[in-house]
Amino acid sequence: MAQKSVQVGLVQMSMSPDKAENVEKAAARAREAAERGAEIVCLPELFATPYFCQTEDAENFDLAEPVPGPTTEAMADVARSAKVTLVVPVFERRAPGVYHNSVLVLNKDGTAAGIYRKMHIPDDPLFYEKFYFAPGDTGFTSFATEGARVGPLICWDQWYPEAARLTALTGAEILVYPTAIGWHPSEKSEFGAAQLAAWQTIQRAHAIANGVFVVAVNRVGHEGPRDGGLEFWGHSFVCDPFGIVLAEASESEETLVVRCDLGRIEWVRRNWPFLRDRRIDAYAGITSRYLG
């Protein structure tokens, strides 16, 4: 079995209102992760800006950029100079009126390995994403990079076993979830622990069900009104193909560099051969909204 391993860097960071500042911070931390040995570095969802989806304001579409565009070009420079694969979230302006919550995967030479556009779009208090983002039309996919085959997904996708399964079936070795999840401060004491536990549990389950590594990279910090807003909870983590957590960040800014032994994928899948026994003759109902 393959003994190949890859080191993955997770840049858990907070954002300021200044886009240039956020991009420079992300670039510096990606370089630092590469210096520490990371071959694939992942940034949090919409890392270039504050989480603007807390309100519905058409002026926020000014924050969107084409791909390629200034932010992805700046990160391509980092990829090239640091010789690192980058997973770069971007508020994508695809056409007037067609905006996406996207992830661009950049090769070590700065070229694009591929783009994924968030398929599952939430809409909940302070997460008004359906106002901003057209649902992705990329489907679920993965991209060959020098270190590993990477399956990018984004935040709300985390809650959908279908997304993880389909991405894994395309050959992904690592599912990467740039994320912007946090607590409503008024709910935190009552529900916060259960919310964090559910978020960790379901992602570990995706690793187990599919025999893949899972990497979740969250924002940190409080954004929005002092007496409201969102407190992004951090806890970025990497788990192995049996759901074992290899590393987990705190609730502050932090960069993790974690070695993933890719040979473990086949070892786990041989010993717990779930993919062998899928009843593909009996799953057609998955494309139904409801069966009751």
Add this chain to the structure above:
Amino acid sequence: MAQKSVQVGLVQMSMSPDKAENVEKAAARAREAAERGAEIVCLPELFATPYFCQTEDAENFDLAEPVPGPTTEAMADVARSAKVTLVVPVFERRAPGVYHNSVLVLNKDGTAAGIYRKMHIPDDPLFYEKFYFAPGDTGFTSFATEGARVGPLICWDQWYPEAARLTALTGAEILVYPTAIGWHPSEKSEFGAAQLAAWQTIQRAHAIANGVFVVAVNRVGHEGPRDGGLEFWGHSFVCDPFGIVLAEASESEETLVVRCDLGRIEWVRRNWPFLRDRRIDAYAGITSRYLG
């Protein structure tokens, strides 16, 4: 929102080589659970016999019974006399050469609410189920009972998000997994904790992804050669629709009776509206073996 709640009983037990003894023990414990208030009582997988799948031996087909048959009739008597819904695993002889690992759901009046035949059949060292059981043809379904709508699934099904999803989409409020999972004693010290954690994690994730209660009822005890065999690990549990564990058994015989507030299903689904945002236009690949 509905304030209806239901008490679920989990009979975690060990089995002897004597079928009559196992059925009598299960009957007694089901009655005891009903006396303690349980309205739906669940037994472990293949509760009437030792876990005979540790070897491939055609004589073991003698252990199978038609449905209805002696074991299910005995349990129907319990259902009637104790006025309790029963989830009854059975090694089903459907026709010569057609045997299933099944679950019969019995109403409080002893009539059948429905039968489910295990869809995902494992085959691993000491779990040679593909020798014994034809894959089920019931599909994934759920049955209305007096207390709740019950979605029966069986053991290896636990590892398949598709099974949980499809069962939940039929309207199940509680997924019930009769189980026979255990450690290979020689592996336990190295892998045991991770195996148990994976088993719990993926089932809690099914609850979270689908907003349903999950009930897992496992066997306990060591079966097979003293220096080998299987140590069924118990740890039967109930978790709520956000994956919060409401009760968990030890590794010994134990009967749990756990109240499930069914109104919590809609509360959780309103606050974490995953079912709303499923991309049913993009899931067709789920019926593929592999997409790479």
